Amino acid sequence: MSTLLAATTYDVAAVRADFPVLGREIGGKPLVYLDNASSAHKPRQVLDAERAFVEQHYSNVHRGVHTLSQEATDAYEASRERVARFLHAPDAHEVVFTKNATEAYNLVAYSFGNAAAGSRFALGPGDEVCVTEMEHHSNLVPWQMLCERTGATLRWIPLTDDGRLDLADLESLVNERTKLLAFVHVSNILGTENPVDVLVARARQVGALTLLDGAQSAPHQPVDVTALGVDFFVLTGHKMLAPSGVGVLWGRRELLDAMPPFMGGGSMIEVVRMTGSTYAPAPERFEAGTPVISQAVALAAACDYLDGVGLDRIAAHEHALTGRLLDGVRDLPGVSVIGPDTLEKRGAAVSFAIDGVHPHDVGQSLDELGIAVRVGHHCAAPVCRRYGVPATTRASSYLYNTEAEIDVLLEGIVTVQRFWGR
Amino acid sequence: MSTLLAATTYDVAAVRADFPVLGREIGGKPLVYLDNASSAHKPRQVLDAERAFVEQHYSNVHRGVHTLSQEATDAYEASRERVARFLHAPDAHEVVFTKNATEAYNLVAYSFGNAAAGSRFALGPGDEVCVTEMEHHSNLVPWQMLCERTGATLRWIPLTDDGRLDLADLESLVNERTKLLAFVHVSNILGTENPVDVLVARARQVGALTLLDGAQSAPHQPVDVTALGVDFFVLTGHKMLAPSGVGVLWGRRELLDAMPPFMGGGSMIEVVRMTGSTYAPAPERFEAGTPVISQAVALAAACDYLDGVGLDRIAAHEHALTGRLLDGVRDLPGVSVIGPDTLEKRGAAVSFAIDGVHPHDVGQSLDELGIAVRVGHHCAAPVCRRYGVPATTRASSYLYNTEAEIDVLLEGIVTVQRFWGR
Amino acid sequence: MYQEIILDHYKNPHHKGLREPYDVEVHHVNPTCGDEVTLRVKVVDGVVEDVSYDGQGCSISQASTSVMTDLVIGKAVDEAMSTGEAFLELMQSRGQLEPDEDVLEDGIAFAGVSRYPARVKCALLGWMAWKDATAQAVATTGEGSA
């Protein structure tokens, strides 16, 4: 029994010790950091790996024969392989490093926009791109812009009252005109985990490509891009223990090789003449200029850290914390969850509203208690509009949070209610 | 006299001590790092500043009311102000953080491409973009791609035999049809410093906008964007003591405010509805998604470091090293400089050819002596073609290089000649 | 940050509710949090005769709008505008400015807010709406002293 326990849990205190900021006090209170869906902190191991690389092996990559250049290139390419393994991708050439998730969506959108008429990526009037009403702005605005540029039509899958995708009209929303279905794996505002299999099956029926926004799934659960069956998968480093400044577009090799380039510049070219240029194969084709070298090295170290703890254990830990939070909120009068209020198919981000208290005031009052939560539209303004709220308060836990911290939050909510209810 | 000397020089040994990698040995020989035009190393002070920020004040920016979020936002925006001061820009809102220089050119190119017909940025058949034959691929390919997309015509200012711009036909190359003149301040392959005043004056006569590629000037000499009189200025952090993953587009506020967005996503928006979105003012409009937060903080620390030593002193130091190298090479039979072989109006990058030895073999043989130089086309293939060489060997010094290192290189060249001349 | 003055104005806002007559009505939104205000202005003989408003938002935006109405109603447009400037300056001071109570009255309670950039926009929402509406009123009716 205790062996079983040991195999499914980990030493959260030991993990916490790796994150210096968790020792901070905010206004005399211990920091309770529950803003992980916005960005996570970085363990010493990741920072040390990046620094060791920069201090002893740094150089530009890909273009040199000297020793440091070889070492830096090796480290950078090994990071690509590490990320491919993290995603269970069959081929490291399918991993493109970007600066964040947002660049990855724009890369695909502009590449599609740049495609010659008649190509499988080209879009025009009559073609459609489908998203969902719960997309992060980063997986929505690029498609709006693409449709504006090309004359294609943007459609979206609406939401049910309890924060799930309303699939009633899926067949008409994803149809023979649909070129791409781009949707979020786990919502950053509602916490909802979407049924990838159902959506991918429908997309395949009509020959649409699929792009899965994994910004909120890759940090929190094992991801196998082959098993998911999608064509593109996107993640962002800063939400999964890596520094800001690095993201990943994974795409099936056949697609990446066929897509026209996005940004032009050094490293993405083959032959450059003043009169015109030809382009390198993927992934180089999509990494114009000096890449995010040390950030990629740090991301690989973050993969090591996460796999070291075990993503299945992390998922189980967060599941327990989320359950405790949902149970606690359910017991509080005047507090309601926006999004699924059960544990089924949901991630660790929990949005809620406190009757009569504006989220800004909730966030600020919790901050005075040392509790860091996010307030606002969480870059998903259409979701707020859908549920008739100007903004939400969101608590999101990660591998280093504890049950005690959830309890501090729950007490904090009561304190806020008392203060503002006077 | 000694006061004067003290005011115009600095303690190179003390500077070197700040760069851990400079203590490395390569194959038993002390590292002589002369690949700075490709990328520079980073001093402890910059790495410490980044780490202190990440370990104690990190969070996502712009979207939160909690303390860490405020601290991170303050640090990020203070970095913007620091870079503005570094460039003598009148307004920090004119500083856009990108992931590298390459993203900055693409940002301008796509923004122009996205402009509505009739706007001052829109391009079409009959319009022209002018560059030079010595551009880095990153300031060439984006304009080729833009012209392909819009039907505009790309023109270029050719080169003289001694590595300067041939301005004989400037009046016809930059004409009333020219919308943009994009050119490099200091060439990364030839070392040439271009006459910004002449080019800007001509562009103004015809109402063309100007973009100056400062990737090789900002790290090495004081830059005053107002005095230069250009409309856009670009730099990249990794060549000026900051980590990879951060670059800067500076643009006149009036222009940035009027330009349509490039990438869509979080932070760059104002109101998002499923049916369409409006965009934030600059610089946010151009910083979609989670920005390069800790990299911007590190770049600000790099500005501190460079201004601490003094860019005029750094320029003087490099000038002396470049003179020593040019003099030394001039005395070596069978070695010729590609680019200006005098000190007048040139930077610290010196390309050369050794008769009968391929640059790859030069680079590899020098590496065996601990000397890191770059060999290849240096992302400026048209320059190699212009001078009839497949590639060049390039040595480029920076603030931490010494006269002794230049001498090691000169001896190394003789060793290479001896080895390959057998 | 949550001074009593702020809480009082939040609970019991002054001059709230839309009133007739008015010269100009504007609608301002803070896109980052969805706070919004609808505001009307009446200018007579260069004097801010009335400001009425309705809106929803956080304590800071609501209280600040309430304080604003106290400060501008009955003042000459010029004087009210410079009070607005003083408030703007305070909000941009990042906690570095000692506010002048003679000028800003209850507005001094917002000094602490200036240390929170994310909340500065909240505190300015009503002021920006008022400035916009008043400028329009002056322009369209030929009112004001300029």
Next chain:
Amino acid sequence: MYQEIILDHYKNPHHKGLREPYDVEVHHVNPTCGDEVTLRVKVVDGVVEDVSYDGQGCSISQASTSVMTDLVIGKAVDEAMSTGEAFLELMQSRGQLEPDEDVLEDGIAFAGVSRYPARVKCALLGWMAWKDATAQAVATTGEGSA
């Protein structure tokens, strides 16, 4: 890295110079360094009868092309192709593979090059050109054993 064998082939390349007769001629370029090779192949009865070439480039690309001609001329296309595979495998081994001298002969001198990714492309330039030309020759002339 610069083994004597490599230097010898570089100074005195084997089978260099373009010759008649040939089935196919190809031109390959290494865009990162401008190295180029023009290469001709003659296949008779499924055997690589002749390979001739001209080109310019670094010692590695030139020596490797020279070694390649020694290894493939006179061999059955199939056998020559698998020698090519063995060389490719060696070059992608990052210094981790012990090369088989019986198969690769002078080619084993390039084992050290595999530790330098930037030079691997140089070592493969001639091989890639040969493979391309031979595949075309087999396809167009119906030659080859497959």
